[in-house]
Amino acid sequence: MANDADVADAADDAAAKTLSPILPADIEDAAAALLRDACAADLSLVTAESCTGGLLSSLLTDVEGASHAFERGFAVYSEDAKCELLGIRRDAIEACGAVSRDVAVAMAEGALARSRGDIALAVTGYAGAAPDGEENGLVHFACARKGGPTLHREKHFGDIGRGPVRIACLRVGLDMMRQALERS
Template sequence: MNETETLSPAIPGELEEATHRLLNKACERDISLATAESCTGGMLASLLTDVPGVAHAFERGFVTYTDESKNEMLGVPKELLKEKGAVSKEVAIAMAEGAVERSRANMALAVTGFADKGEEPGLVHFACARAGRRTAHREEHFGPIGRGPTRVECLRVGIEMMTEML
């Protein structure tokens, strides 16, 4: 595969390897994956569809950058968004669970945070939901490292959490 057709030039080698392992395990276990992304803008979905031969483990991605899209596409309650804010544990969990409910995937990873601006630059909440299991949450404080580096770190955490949930 031509590297210019994938995210490969921008992704650290160990993250690509971890993505391959995740997708191989998902295929072996017949688990389909989905993403619900805000601050990563679909980068995780792109990474999961870059791997030839096993990308079929990925079912779909939701890019929900606004509160309205989180509500409309994932069913995150408007009251929750208003009360807790889009960058919160509660919203991340609702996003992940909504992605499983509104797709054919068995498991979904949600990410919402401040990539480079906001109340706390680098604050990101992750949630991983899988049918029949308790939804996992993780909060990261990457600091003001910039939009690109924050997004790459989000990919790393997302792949880790999905691998752990398998």
């Protein structure tokens, strides 16, 4: 029989294998609630991530027992990846830039079209230092749901650092997916 120390060690080992040690509790709670509700509604989630590099996908796969609610994630950091994996036209990226409303919407819609998911969240932005002439902390989000409109949000997180921007992106992304889940 396991003693209290063994149980605590097992919990510590599990936490070390997840994002738990670095995430605020509200983000973990929001992810667990989103996955629970997606399971209850028999809907599956998809992500298309650029500046978060798969962080949202990782968060959504950290919750045990909800694997059927997360369909897949696309880590599309480069322009080539956005074009090849999500079907975004190169001229669309060149016309408005990879960090734009148009590209975020195309990413969400491409992720939905190239998966078996019901709700797709896309995020593209500057988590760290932006190129000359661009805004540090500018991030575009888009959330598409089968049979519904694709919604967009633009956030200006400022020059708060790469990690804090990525954490803030998780909150926005989870909120947008929650809203899409609640839309009928």
